[in-house]
Amino acid sequence: MTEQLRDRIQALMPQAKADLAGLVAMRSVADARQFPPEECAKAAAWVLEAFRAEGFADARLVTTADGSDAVYGTRPSGDPSAPTVLLYAHYDVQPPLDEQAWRTPPFTLTEGDDGRWYGRGAADCKGNIVMHLTALRALGDQLPVNLKLIVEGSEEQGTGGLEEFVPPNAELFAADAILVCDTGNAAVGRPAATVSLRGLVNVVVTVESLRTEVHSGMFGGPAPDALAALVRLLSTLRDEHGDTTIAGLDNTQLWDGEPYPDDRFRADAGVLDGAGLLGTGSVSDMLWARPAVSILGIDCPPVIGSAAALQPHAAARLNLRIPPGTDPAKALTALTDHLTASAPWGVRVSVAPEASGAPFRAATGGPAYAALREAMADAFGQPMTMLGQGGSIPLCNVFAAACPGAEIILMGVEEPQTLMHAPNESVHPQEIADMALAEALFLQRFASAATTKE
Numbered sequence: 001m002t003e004q005l006r007d008r009i010q011a012l013m014p015q016a017k018a019d020l021a022g023l024v025a026m027r028s029v030a031d032a033r034q035f036p037p038e039e040c041a042k043a044a045a046w047v048l049e050a051f052r053a054e055g056f057a058d059a060r061l062v063t064t065a066d067g068s069d070a071v072y073g074t075r076p077s078g079d080p081s082a083p084t085v086l087l088y089a090h091y092d093v094q095p096p097l098d099e100q101a102w103r104t105p106p107f108t109l110t111e112g113d114d115g116r117w118y119g120r121g122a123a124d125c126k127g128n129i130v131m132h133l134t135a136l137r138a139l140g141d142q143l144p145v146n147l148k149l150i151v152e153g154s155e156e157q158g159t160g161g162l163e164e165f166v167p168p169n170a171e172l173f174a175a176d177a178i179l180v181c182d183t184g185n186a187a188v189g190r191p192a193a194t195v196s197l198r199g200l201v202n203v204v205v206t207v208e209s210l211r212t213e214v215h216s217g218m219f220g221g222p223a224p225d226a227l228a229a230l231v232r233l234l235s236t237l238r239d240e241h242g243d244t245t246i247a248g249l250d251n252t253q254l255w256d257g258e259p260y261p262d263d264r265f266r267a268d269a270g271v272l273d274g275a276g277l278l279g280t281g282s283v284s285d286m287l288w289a290r291p292a293v294s295i296l297g298i299d300c301p302p303v304i305g306s307a308a309a310l311q312p313h314a315a316a317r318l319n320l321r322i323p324p325g326t327d328p329a330k331a332l333t334a335l336t337d338h339l340t341a342s343a344p345w346g347v348r349v350s351v352a353p354e355a356s357g358a359p360f361r362a363a364t365g366g367p368a369y370a371a372l373r374e375a376m377a378d379a380f381g382q383p384m385t386m387l388g389q390g391g392s393i394p395l396c397n398v399f400a401a402a403c404p405g406a407e408i409i410l411m412g413v414e415e416p417q418t419l420m421h422a423p424n425e426s427v428h429p430q431e432i433a434d435m436a437l438a439e440a441l442f443l444q445r446f447a448s449a450a451t452t453k454e
């Protein structure tokens with residue numbers, strides 16, 4: 001059965017390429033200030049028709065609070081006792097950014113000498129839309145699960161259209177498993193599910209120490225310099241190894257999934273020769289299992305135009321990433337307490353909270369993950385591994401709250417070489433084929449696992 005499906009998918013790849021080329025040509029950046037909204041409308045209409053043709057007879061557009069349209073549909077199996085799987089993707093894309101940096105036209109799907117297909121959205125997330133379609137086409141009507149579909153139209157904007165839509169419409173999303181297809185494998189051909197996402201807490205910390213600017217010659221020395229106080233305060237957030245040291249936040253946890261090799265991380269992050277990596281843990285520990293604080297910005301006089309004066313106040317915007325198991329409210333309290341307690345020289349410190357988001361850890365012990373492990377192993381010929389992701393996908397927590405009991409699976413065609421969000425984004429066609437096979441096998445296995453259970 002696996003080989004039959006593999007052959008069918010191979011035969012479907014020219015159609016997958018044509019579909020992806022059509023989708024990439026639509027400049028569906030969900031920001032009317034940058035691209036005409038008709039581009040998003042075209043993409044939504046295309047997705048709707050494509051899935052309607054695969055049996056989602058009731059496919060329709062639903063308008064969300066940020067004004068974007070999501071495509072929603074269902075495909076009942078005819079057996080109401082069969083399990084239900086919700087398929088997710090998004091049809092909007094990041095803007096191309098620096099067009100000069102692209103080696104091929106960003107909105108023309110172009111095959112490179114390396115065999116990869118280049119274009120904005122080729123991987124994130126239009127490649128995953130095509131993956132879903134290819135899996136469904138390969139299965140045809142041999143699909144004993146109930147399917148639901150949601151393809152949103154503003155994921156890259158962070159405006160939360162779908163996140164607001166789901167809770168009051170939770171019944172539309174009720175499912176036994178949710179395939180959030182907006183991540184990828186550990187490498188081309190190395191199957192992986194993403195099981196851990198960091199949460200975040202942002203704050204602005206302000207230091208005040210003088211009534212006004214004063215001459216650094218007349219007062220510098222004894223006068224409390226707010227900028228010097230801020231620098232000292234910020235330096236307490238990390239120790240000499242680069243570990244984040246916020247009182248009350250554990251910075252010793254270990255990552256138990258796929259490791260992230262130092263050399264690959266250095267290359268991915270563009271670390272300069274000679275500059276070290278931070279922290280006493282491995283890259284994966286530091287990135288996926290431990291808190292990490294970053295300084296996003298500082299309010300202070302820029303070098304050009306600065307005077308010989310002491311600053312009466314200074315401020316910094318901080319971004320604290322937190323691993324699964326850490327509550328954002330507790331992390332905010334810990335960060336606030338730490339900053340307040342560490343104020344040097346009696347200067348006034350105030351901390352204003354900004355955005356916060358919860359981390360996510362997938363429950364991997366259920367029947368859907370069991371079916372996925374088998375499907376991935378059969379499709380790729382090697383066992384599936386588990387990845388973390390440093391950023392957050394707030395929708396995962398929204399789904400977890402709205403659909404209790406659903407197993408949430410993050411996977412897709414966005415392996416590390418895709419350069420998603422950057423110029424020269426690409427997808428490896430073999431990943432589309434192999435992931436479509438894994439998805440098809442998963443749907444079959446999950447259906448039969450659930451049926452034998454009954």
Ligand SMILES: [Zn+2]
Pocket residue numbers: 090124125155182
């Ligand atoms: Zn995406």
